[in-house]
Amino acid sequence: MRDVSKLAGVSTMTVSRVLADPSIVAPDTRERVMRAVDQLGYVPDLVAGSLSSRxxxxxxxxxxxxxxxxxxxxxxxxxxxxxxxxxxxxxxxxxxxxxxxxxxxxxxxxxxxxxxxxxxxxxxxxxxxxxxxxxxxxxxxxxxxxxxxxxxxxSNFEAGRAAARHLLSLGHRRIVAIGSEADGDRRDARGEARLQGFAAVLREEGVETGLILRHGPAPVSYAHGAAAMKLLLRDMPDVEGVFAVSDGSAFGALMECRRQGIDVPGRISLMGFGDFEVGRECEPAISTIRVxxxxxxxxxxxxxxxxxxxxxxxxPQSIDLGIEVVPRGTTALPCRASVSNQAMQGSEP
Structure with missing residues (x-):
């Protein structure tokens, strides 16, 4: 620091002030000090500084x-x-x-x-x-x-509740939420709270409450959503609406529906969480819970x-910045005719 002060023509205290808080030093002085720092390749010793200042x-x-x-x-x-x-x-x-x-x-x-x-x-x-x-x-x-x-x-719990209410408001009744499962001490507690909020609304509305699919360890991903959707379509082919605890998982679920030729949202409505860029830019854009x-x-x-x-x-206090439901292209009123046609086709020998 002494070398910097000599080259810049200022005191070591001025150098210290420039490095600690440049805004409190005059611009021309600050520029001279920083030019000297650059010329000398000087890097402050933060450990030494913290010992004296704590x-x-x-x-x-x-x-x-x-x-x-x-x-x-x-x-x-x-x-x-x-x-x-x-x-x-x-x-x-x-x-x-x-x-x-x-x-x-x-x-x-x-x-x-x-x-x-x-x-x-x-x-x-x-x-x-x-x-x-x-x-x-x-x-x-x-x-x-x-x-x-x-x-x-x-509130992650309220996020799950909002997703369930949105899908129910569209007239869907066979709705499912997909997330991860606990694996030892590896657990997505916030995603689990969204699943619990989703299930709470189903209980309040008298809708079947066992429709929560926990698959694979956290974190969820594109691959997680695709794999979970594949299992869901195998075990519940008449599902009408799906909420994924992350837009990443929802995107994977959307891709699995495309691979199987299932129309979203004509046949299945799909929601995510988080308002990821991939969800905004894919086609159709993914309905989501924005934070x-x-x-x-x-x-x-x-x-x-x-x-x-x-x-x-x-x-101690908790600051709640809230959530927002953002309907996009993957959620719509159910197309009963499409569901009936697919069911009839599935029953043919």
């Missing part, structure tokens, strides 16, 4: 997977809201509770300024560590009544900045 200026983010575009959008929104003041260190669990526990322990050993974790179901050890951490903890992608500290998301994935990240980042800087010392 601020590491990084936030830990734990996600189930890095391949889901919604989680990627959330990470982007969080990074944008945190700005240059904080850096993200991202880990992923592949939906394993034990891996989440390991990541939490590893992150806390590095003294983050805050931790963001997807979901609200944790091992007892993870809960104890997070409660004792003494830093802001934000659970995302759910809206629990009693979060550990803060939560930003929506503001990037908005979850943005809101979480703003909340973290307030908590870290001491501007929000309120009680």
């Amino acid at each position: 601020r590491t200026n990084f936030v830990g983010l734990i996600l189930p997977t890095l391949t889901n575009s919604n989680f990627a959008d959330t990470a982007q929104g969080l990074a944008e809201a945190l700005g240059q003041s904080y850096q993200l260190l991202i880990g992923y669990t592949l939906y394993r509770a034990g891996e989440e526990e390991r990541l939490v322990r590893s992150l806390l050993a590095r003294r983050p300024q805050g931790i963001v974790v997807a979901g609200t179901l944790h091992t007892a050890s993870t809960r104890r560590m997070l409660l004792a951490a003494g830093i802001p903890v934000v659970e995302i992608w759910d809206a629990p009544g009693a979060p550990l500290d803060r939560a930003v998301g929506f 503001d994935a990037k908005g979850i990240g943005m809101k979480t980042g703003q909340l973290l900045r307030d908590l870290i800087d001491g501007r929000d010392a309120g009680a």
